[in-house]
Amino acid sequence: MNSIILLRGLPGAGKSTLASILKDDLTKIFSIDDYFTDENGTYKFDYKQNHLAYQNCIDNCKKAILNSEKKIIIHHTFTLEWEMEPYFALAKEYNYKLFVVTVENRQGFKNTHDISDEQIKKMAEKYKVVLF
Numbered sequence: 001m002n003s004i005i006l007l008r009g010l011p012g013a014g015k016s017t018l019a020s021i022l023k024d025d026l027t028k029i030f031s032i033d034d035y036f037t038d039e040n041g042t043y044k045f046d047y048k049q050n051h052l053a054y055q056n057c058i059d060n061c062k063k064a065i066l067n068s069e070k071k072i073i074i075h076h077t078f079t080l081e082w083e084m085e086p087y088f089a090l091a092k093e094y095n096y097k098l099f100v101v102t103v104e105n106r107q108g109f110k111n112t113h114d115i116s117d118e119q120i121k122k123m124a125e126k127y128k129v130v131l132f
Contacts, residue, residue, distance in 0.1 A: 001070075001097055002065075002068075002069075002070055002071075002094075002095070002096045002097065003070070003071055003072070003096055003097040003098070003099060004061065004072045004073075004074065004087055004090070004091050004096050004097070004098045004099070005022070005071070005072070005073045005074070005098075005099045005101060006074050006075075006076075006078060006084055006087055006098070006099070006100045006101065007019055007073060007074070007075040007076075007101050007103055008075075008076065008077060008078035008079075008084070008100060008101070008102055008103065009077065009102055009103035009104060009105070010077060010079070010105060010111075010120050010123055010124055010127065011077065011111035011113060011115045011120055011123070012105050012109045012110050012111030012112070012115075012120070013103040013104055013105040013109065014103050014105065014107065014109050015031075015075035015076070015077075015103045016031065016033075016075055017109075018075070018101075018103055019031075019073045019075045022073060023073070024071070026069070026070040026071050027069075027070075027071040027072070027073060028060075028064040028069045028071070028072050028073070029072075029073045029074075029075070030057050030060045030061055030064075030072070030073070030074050030075075031057065031074065031075050031076055032050075032053045032054060032056075032057050032076045033053075033076075033113075034053075034056070034057065034060075035049070035052065035053035035056045035057070036049075036053060043112075043113065045113065054083070057074060057076070058086045058087070058090075061074060061087060061090060062090055065090060065094045065096065072096075074087060077123065078100075079123050079124075079126050079127045080126060081128065081130070084100065102129065
């Protein structure tokens with residue numbers, strides 16, 4: 001079964017760690033953070049380029065679909081519904097199963113991007129879980 005898995009959660013929840021645990025030879029992993037990480041692994045966020053990072057991740061996902069990749073994992077905060085909508089559309093268009101997995105920080109990890117606790121609390125206020 002071809003699938004897209006969206007790992008969502010607040011900064012520091014362990015999304016990147018879980019993505020690496022779930023990875024196997026049939027998996028492609030992408031993140032918005034990839035856009036801001038250079039070849040040496042140095043992360044330099046620039047809010048002005050955030051829209052480009054979102055589009056880059058969507059484009060990478062579509063390329064993986066067009067290459068018939070079996071399992072695609074996208075890890076990002078996805079605190080707002082619109083952030084997930086392009087992946088819903090891709091999954092529908094290309095007949096991929098889509099799963100949204102919420103990762104919680106019950107283990108007490110600290111985020112690696114120096115996002116303040118105050119900012120994380122603001123993000124949490126926007127965070128919604130959809131029940132059907």
